[in-house]
Amino acid sequence: MFDSHFSRVVIVNLISALIITFVACYFLMTFHLTDVLHVANIFGLYFLVIFGIDILVESGDVKNNHERFLIAIALIIIYDAIFLIFVPLIFGSDFLKLSDYLIFVFDGVRFDLTLNVGIYLIIFAVIMLIFNFLLYLKDKEKYGVE
Template sequence: MFDSHLSRVVTVNFVSALIISFVGCYFLKTVNLTDVMDIANIFGLFFLVTFGIDILVESGDIENNRQRFILAIALILAFDLAFLIMVPLLFGDVFYVTDTLAFAVGGTKLSFSFNVYVYLAIFAVLMMVFNYLLYLKDRERYG
């Protein structure tokens, strides 16, 4: 599955996605919105997983089957790991914020904590949904 052309395309897409995320982080830091710095991850993930994999399917480098989803999961894990390591090195400790959502349902109080890991998991699920929708579209196109 990974020949030299495919690995080159994936590497270029990966580096481009990291640059897109870092530009988003830089913008958020310049406008003093470091509390939501993890939102820049979604820009890079969208470019890498949705746009990048769709290009690979259209070029015929990967098949529009489970290879698409295995590659998407691997890229999401690698990208999130690189994002979590490199953003604090470049922009300081910006992942210290924890959001709390509390509400009552039927007299029972429910409280949820959202930190950077929860948000990255939500973004990963969102990208897999986008990838699935593109899979359905490409399945109709390529048979």
């Protein structure tokens, strides 16, 4: 599984996903939307996890079973760590300190939710794992489960 084709595909997809993210960050910066730079994460994450893993499954380097999800989780962690390190360095924005507040009132009970960048990154990761699961179900008949 871990031969040169696998590592080459993963590295190229990781670099491509980072380029997509940096372009999305630049686009957001040109419109002075520095408060939502973390949204650019979802574009690169989609490319890396959905497109990249689908290539690996089609080539046979990754089996269409639990390996698909383990690779997805590992790539999400690596990608988010790189994202959290390089985006503030490149774009000079301290978006990690930003928070959103949601207030819900149900039958007189008030719920205050604080959503910071870490929570958003977790939400994006869960969305990508759900998409990956849907692709797994679609490809289950085509590639079989071993």
